[in-house]
Amino acid sequence: MTYEILPLTRPPKAIISVPGSKSITNRALVLAALRAKGFAYALRGALRSEDTEVMIDCLRGLGFRVLTDWHNSVVSVSSRPEEPTIPAAEADMFVGNSGTTMRFLTALVSLGEGRYRLDGVPRMRERPIEDLLGALRQLGVKAYSEKHNGCPPVVVEAAGLSGGRVRIKGDISSQFLSGLLLAAPYARDKITIEVDGPLVSRPYVDMTVKMLHRWGLFILDDYAAGEFQVLSRRARELDSRVQDQVSQAALREGADPRRHTLLQEFEIEPDASAAGYFGAAAAICGGEITISGLGERSIQGDMRFFDLLEEMGCRVEKSETSVTVAGGQLRGIDVDMNDISDMVMTLAAVACFAAGPTTIRNVGHIRFKETNRLAALATELRRLGAEVDELADGLTITPRPLHGAVVETYRDHRMAMSLAVVGLRIPGVVIKDPGCVAKTYPGFFDDLEKLRCS
Numbered sequence: 001m002t003y004e005i006l007p008l009t010r011p012p013k014a015i016i017s018v019p020g021s022k023s024i025t026n027r028a029l030v031l032a033a034l035r036a037k038g039f040a041y042a043l044r045g046a047l048r049s050e051d052t053e054v055m056i057d058c059l060r061g062l063g064f065r066v067l068t069d070w071h072n073s074v075v076s077v078s079s080r081p082e083e084p085t086i087p088a089a090e091a092d093m094f095v096g097n098s099g100t101t102m103r104f105l106t107a108l109v110s111l112g113e114g115r116y117r118l119d120g121v122p123r124m125r126e127r128p129i130e131d132l133l134g135a136l137r138q139l140g141v142k143a144y145s146e147k148h149n150g151c152p153p154v155v156v157e158a159a160g161l162s163g164g165r166v167r168i169k170g171d172i173s174s175q176f177l178s179g180l181l182l183a184a185p186y187a188r189d190k191i192t193i194e195v196d197g198p199l200v201s202r203p204y205v206d207m208t209v210k211m212l213h214r215w216g217l218f219i220l221d222d223y224a225a226g227e228f229q230v231l232s233r234r235a236r237e238l239d240s241r242v243q244d245q246v247s248q249a250a251l252r253e254g255a256d257p258r259r260h261t262l263l264q265e266f267e268i269e270p271d272a273s274a275a276g277y278f279g280a281a282a283a284i285c286g287g288e289i290t291i292s293g294l295g296e297r298s299i300q301g302d303m304r305f306f307d308l309l310e311e312m313g314c315r316v317e318k319s320e321t322s323v324t325v326a327g328g329q330l331r332g333i334d335v336d337m338n339d340i341s342d343m344v345m346t347l348a349a350v351a352c353f354a355a356g357p358t359t360i361r362n363v364g365h366i367r368f369k370e371t372n373r374l375a376a377l378a379t380e381l382r383r384l385g386a387e388v389d390e391l392a393d394g395l396t397i398t399p400r401p402l403h404g405a406v407v408e409t410y411r412d413h414r415m416a417m418s419l420a421v422v423g424l425r426i427p428g429v430v431i432k433d434p435g436c437v438a439k440t441y442p443g444f445f446d447d448l449e450k451l452r453c454s
Helices: 022-035 050-061 099-111 130-138 175-186 202-214 240-252 272-285 301-311 338-351 364-368 373-383 413-422 434-439 444-453
Strands: 002-005 013-016 040-044 065-069 074-078 090-094 113-119 142-145 154-159 164-170 191-199 219-222 227-230 265-267 288-292 315-318 322-326 334-336 358-361 387-390 395-398 405-407 429-432
Touching (some): 002 413, 013 272, 013 444, 022 040, 022 050, 022 074, 022 175, 022 265, 050 090, 050 099, 050 434, 099 130, 099 154, 099 175, 130 142, 130 164, 130 175, 164 175, 175 191, 175 202, 175 227, 202 219, 202 301, 202 338, 272 301, 272 322, 272 338, 272 413, 272 444, 301 315, 301 338, 338 373, 373 395, 373 405, 413 429, 413 434, 413 444, 434 444
Parallel strands (some): 013 288, 040 265, 334 358
Antiparallel strands (some): 002 429, 040 074, 065 074, 113 154, 142 154, 191 227, 219 227, 315 322, 358 395, 387 395
């Protein structure tokens, strides 16, 4: 199946609403499952997508009660007060190609009492997870790759999660660390996590930490030392200095450290990564697009993408409730995108229309995403006429006259959406396998068409 993008006949002027954040939705689902004892948590603004639906299916397989009201974008999560932390003693879960589901639930089931297996699509079976499994083993969990190759399928034989000190690498995926952070408050004792080496995509860890504080689960983070202390809810005594630091951190995130149950409703903000495609559309087509519901107080690191658009020559205005991008004379930039690597494909699309080359650096880890994104992006941009040099850890894009082409998406939602934006300006861009956007943004092409009506 293919989908041809028709160029816009005039610069767009539109107000767009994008769906809820996938990253926040899947974190909130895990937090709600762990906190829901005897009552329900309502997650408002939840994203309905392949990634979130496989997370919901897996949580149901673990014995949690999850009800969906997709018409109103609300998901409620509950469990009985007498049930253990993980209600099911055995589960065989299919996660598709959802990295957050695989990594978060591998850590989550370590809190259970039983045997749990997680598997996914062929590409998921190629995505590394040994760093997380090794960290769990340091904490006394029997966790291993079924094929002994460091990739899924994963088997976890758990008897609860002990406390202690653990080292974990952060140079492949920040989701390994986030998964541990989400599970650690429910360990038997305090867990100290030491990050071994560089940490990629740090804003996603920041997001996890902020959400833990908002849910009343307290953590001390020392990025300079590469260390995180997660305080078990079961711990009865805390050092007074640590208790004071925890209280201050929690209050900064709007939580009351004196209470154990802080939330029964949680509002999920719109997805900043999804908003980036419309910011890119304004940059490429010279229009003005406002994305509503997403503003200066966002906890999503991908909001920095809009700063890069401004650096490239766009006019960007942010308020508490929206961000507006107006296209301008674009110029190439040299940028380290390690912290917002999900936006590499989107920025590369914009770079094709800039004056001068754009170099994107320090994103070698995106070779381990839904596809090898650096190689795939270089191939498809060249197919459209751009000059692209593939670096070990990034790309240099030198603008050349573009032309239409049938482009591959490699079953990667972000490839499809980023390349589609190019088609708003260049005739003849045809997207293969457009349905892959259902992974995070099922309504993307419908929303893209709204620009035509503006």
